[in-house]
Amino acid sequence: MTDTQYIRDRLNRPMKDLRISVIDQCNFRCTYCMPAEIFGEDYRFLPFKELLSFDEIVRLTEIFAKFGTEKIRITGGEPLLRKNLNQLIKRLYAIDGIKDIAITTNGVFLTKQAKKLKEAGLDRVNLSLDAIEDDVFKEINGRGVKTKPVLKGIEAAQEAGLQVKINMVVKKGLNDSQILPMARYFKDSDVILRFIEFMDVGNHNGWNMDTVVSKQEIVDRISGEMPLEPVEQNYYGEVASRYRYLDGGGEIGVISSVTDSFCGSCTRIRLSADGKLYTCLFATEGYDIKTPLRENASDHQLILELIKLWSGRTDRYSDERAEGKPLKREKIEMSYIGG
Numbered sequence: 001m002t003d004t005q006y007i008r009d010r011l012n013r014p015m016k017d018l019r020i021s022v023i024d025q026c027n028f029r030c031t032y033c034m035p036a037e038i039f040g041e042d043y044r045f046l047p048f049k050e051l052l053s054f055d056e057i058v059r060l061t062e063i064f065a066k067f068g069t070e071k072i073r074i075t076g077g078e079p080l081l082r083k084n085l086n087q088l089i090k091r092l093y094a095i096d097g098i099k100d101i102a103i104t105t106n107g108v109f110l111t112k113q114a115k116k117l118k119e120a121g122l123d124r125v126n127l128s129l130d131a132i133e134d135d136v137f138k139e140i141n142g143r144g145v146k147t148k149p150v151l152k153g154i155e156a157a158q159e160a161g162l163q164v165k166i167n168m169v170v171k172k173g174l175n176d177s178q179i180l181p182m183a184r185y186f187k188d189s190d191v192i193l194r195f196i197e198f199m200d201v202g203n204h205n206g207w208n209m210d211t212v213v214s215k216q217e218i219v220d221r222i223s224g225e226m227p228l229e230p231v232e233q234n235y236y237g238e239v240a241s242r243y244r245y246l247d248g249g250g251e252i253g254v255i256s257s258v259t260d261s262f263c264g265s266c267t268r269i270r271l272s273a274d275g276k277l278y279t280c281l282f283a284t285e286g287y288d289i290k291t292p293l294r295e296n297a298s299d300h301q302l303i304l305e306l307i308k309l310w311s312g313r314t315d316r317y318s319d320e321r322a323e324g325k326p327l328k329r330e331k332i333e334m335s336y337i338g339g
């Protein structure tokens, strides 16, 4: 497919990556993402009939692929809670034009599922782990889970032949004490550790600028003990700034959507578990694609909907935040739309 077949938005950004949330439920209650006080026993998650079926997800993905979408990320909630996920991945893998399928997971269920997922066509796993010390990790995940099941999940993914990256969200006062222990733990290993600046997604995580540990601070802290140097981007639109250890101990990444935003190269569109499309992680409203899908819209009609949505896209939330524009709004939750 040549570049001209991509749909471009108003800022000339192509639509290349589709993030598919397959479920809004999670087995963790991370304090900064799905705090137990809000997502408690009485919280009403989406009923099964509201979730897009695998047939519906595949049909939409085929349409996206026609417009140059090459990369798929499966997310949630916790995507491995969706039954028979390997069957979905197998079908997505078979779509013409799809070059890369990844999943974002907390890793707990990987020991059981990694092999099946790899066989189905999964390429990569981004595994979320916010601390290496049990006490800190138990506190964050809100379920008292130790790191061991997650570390076992990493092992299982590697044994299955999946590429693994670890994502650690850093929130000041919560887990910034873990920056160095995490860097030490994963240095000289086959996995790349990526630090993510705590973002103002959702409405319940108590975000303010004082809770953000900046990319510069993260790099300085690590480099003070284990010297680092910057490395070139792998490809256009890569979200992580890369650094390598001077002693050859591998590399780390830092995703700095707060202190060094990258809206200008954002090529991502997100599909929620209940069939809404979002052109920005910080959006307030989605674009309902499930209704036309369930009312038997033709491919042609769905394509027109998609062109209308993407070609009118102007989102640049993080850049606007950095420019100091007032941005108070009711946003979607990260657990609903995924990472």
Ligand code: SAM
Binding pocket: 026, 032, 033, 075, 076, 077, 078, 079, 104, 105, 106, 126, 127, 128, 167, 169, 196, 197, 198, 199, 200, 201, 205, 334, 335, 338, 339
């Ligand atoms: N359950 C899966 C997992 O744990 O990876 C997928 C969904 S989770 C919402 C996806 C990612 O979003 C996780 O890495 C999580 O740490 C990250 N996340 C949630 N809230 C965030 C925030 N406010 N800022 C930055 N990352 C956040």
